[in-house]
Amino acid sequence: MYEKRAPYQVHIETFGCQMNEYDTELVRALLKARGFTFTDDRERADVVLMNTCAIREHAHNKVYGHLADLKTLKRQRNLVVGVLGCMAQNLKQDLIDHESIVDVLVGPDSYRRLPDLIVQAIESQEKGPTRKGLAVDLSEYETYEDILPERAEGINAWIAVMRGCDNFCTFCVVPYTRGRERSRDPQGIVRETQHVASQGYKQVTLLGQNVNSYRYDGWDFSRLITAVAEVPGIERVRFTSPHPKDFPPSLLDAVAGHPKICKHIHLPLQAGNDRILQLMNRTYTRNEYLALVEKIRRRSSDITLTTDLICGFSTESEEEFLDTYEIVREVGYHAAFIFKYSERKHTIAARKYLDDVPDKIKADRVTRLVDLQKGTSLKKNRGMVGRTVQVLVEGDAKKSSAQWMGRSDGNITVVWEKGGSTVRPGDLVGVRITDASVTTLFGKELASR
Numbered sequence: 001m002y003e004k005r006a007p008y009q010v011h012i013e014t015f016g017c018q019m020n021e022y023d024t025e026l027v028r029a030l031l032k033a034r035g036f037t038f039t040d041d042r043e044r045a046d047v048v049l050m051n052t053c054a055i056r057e058h059a060h061n062k063v064y065g066h067l068a069d070l071k072t073l074k075r076q077r078n079l080v081v082g083v084l085g086c087m088a089q090n091l092k093q094d095l096i097d098h099e100s101i102v103d104v105l106v107g108p109d110s111y112r113r114l115p116d117l118i119v120q121a122i123e124s125q126e127k128g129p130t131r132k133g134l135a136v137d138l139s140e141y142e143t144y145e146d147i148l149p150e151r152a153e154g155i156n157a158w159i160a161v162m163r164g165c166d167n168f169c170t171f172c173v174v175p176y177t178r179g180r181e182r183s184r185d186p187q188g189i190v191r192e193t194q195h196v197a198s199q200g201y202k203q204v205t206l207l208g209q210n211v212n213s214y215r216y217d218g219w220d221f222s223r224l225i226t227a228v229a230e231v232p233g234i235e236r237v238r239f240t241s242p243h244p245k246d247f248p249p250s251l252l253d254a255v256a257g258h259p260k261i262c263k264h265i266h267l268p269l270q271a272g273n274d275r276i277l278q279l280m281n282r283t284y285t286r287n288e289y290l291a292l293v294e295k296i297r298r299r300s301s302d303i304t305l306t307t308d309l310i311c312g313f314s315t316e317s318e319e320e321f322l323d324t325y326e327i328v329r330e331v332g333y334h335a336a337f338i339f340k341y342s343e344r345k346h347t348i349a350a351r352k353y354l355d356d357v358p359d360k361i362k363a364d365r366v367t368r369l370v371d372l373q374k375g376t377s378l379k380k381n382r383g384m385v386g387r388t389v390q391v392l393v394e395g396d397a398k399k400s401s402a403q404w405m406g407r408s409d410g411n412i413t414v415v416w417e418k419g420g421s422t423v424r425p426g427d428l429v430g431v432r433i434t435d436a437s438v439t440t441l442f443g444k445e446l447a448s449r
């Protein structure tokens with residue numbers, strides 16, 4: 001039995017993308033307003049929530065692993081277990097039926113119902129069998145406009161500018177788990193930026209599944225990001241992700257021209273072969289993508305390009321894969337996220353196409369692309385040696401608290417010895433690059449004036 005009454009302690013684990021990080025902050029705000037407190041220690045929690053991802057099978061498996069761990073904990077004492085986010089939305093009742101330890105299941109558009117469902121589960125558990133709670137309605141309007149997220153400490157604040165996606169790439173589960181696309185009021189986004197600036201955050205990252213389709217009362221994304229970048233106190237603005245099909249020239253102008261908008265564009269390619277692109281419903285061709293890259297590079301050679309790639313989509317042949325390989329070599333990305341195709345329930349591909357590329361071949365294609373990309377990343381990073389980059393200090397380096405870690409404007413990780421450094425997280429500092437690895441630049445801090 002619970003030995004204490006409220007305030008109950010909640011432990012939240014977040015999986016998946018940055019949008020999920022942001023949603024966890026929304027959930028924390030909703031729970032805090034209802035008197036819940038939070039703990040980093042799962043062993044001490046009354047409620048354990050997992051904010052989940054459904055984008056690939058691997059993401060699901062991670063959550064199943066954690067649920068298995070929680071079974072032991074739940075046998076020892078009363079505990080409410082909740083699954084939130086995309087996996088909850090995608091599997092719905094199935095998850096409650098098959099995972100008996102799940103008490104509460106809430107999808108991305110139903111977080112407002114979460115506090116009530118948790119209270120209901122706790123109160124019923126105190127008396128007898130837990131009353132399970134399910135809230136998985138998708139909404140055409142919910143943007144949590146009035147909720148100010150309970151943000152994690154740090155220098156970066158995530159701000160979702162839109163929710164959902166209407167693109168229906170055939171491999172992607174997001175339109176089914178996050179529903180229809182809807183944009184937030186720009187005034188609310190600017191106010192939220194002013195608020196985070198007053199709290200001391202130095203960087204804002206604007207989030208949306210496809211930021212190019214942001215629309216609100218005559219505002220488009222370029223106008224929005226520029227307004228955000230004008231907020232005093234904010235040093236850097238990042239965004240993710242645009243879609244290559246409708247990348248507006250005004251956004252390129254903003255990235256290339258505005259000193260506070262970071263010179264980094266994440267431009268998901270997915271595949272480099274026209275038949276596969278069409279099968280994926282990406283609505284651009286290889287040549288159109290290359291023309292966009294060319295336009296970006298011509299406008300500013302300083303812009304860092306990164307991408308997402310999928311290997312082994314339905315019916316992808318070796319020759320078609322080689323088209324992807326070639327375009328990746330040709331573009332020369334600074335970094336790439338490379339995935340094996342993972343068939344997802346409900347998607348168009350799951351309904352219409354065969355997942356017929358053997359896993360071994362998918363894995364082999366991933367390895368070849370990863371090797372190619374590592375070579376390019378290393379070459380690009382080595383090319384930075386001798387240059388001075390402006391770095392926004394984030395905190396201690398992962399490997400040593402004797403070193404600082406931060407990021408360049410182009411989003412490359414930079415690490416350097418603290419020595420007698422007087423900088424603090426949130427400061428912008430010049431670092432002269434002396435060495436480089438595939439993922440990291442190493443350097444020396446320049447004396448501040």
Ligand code: 5AD
Pocket residue numbers: 055056171172173268270308309310339340341342343344
């Ligand atoms: N299988 C593999 N990768 C996927 N992605 C999205 N759906 C799938 C899937 N079913 C990748 C895409 C996307 C990134 C966020 O995840 O590359 O851009």
Ligand code: SF4
Pocket residue numbers: 165166167168169172173174175209210243
């Ligand atoms: Fe998924 Fe495509 Fe929407 Fe991205 S743009 S979230 S890949 S459907």
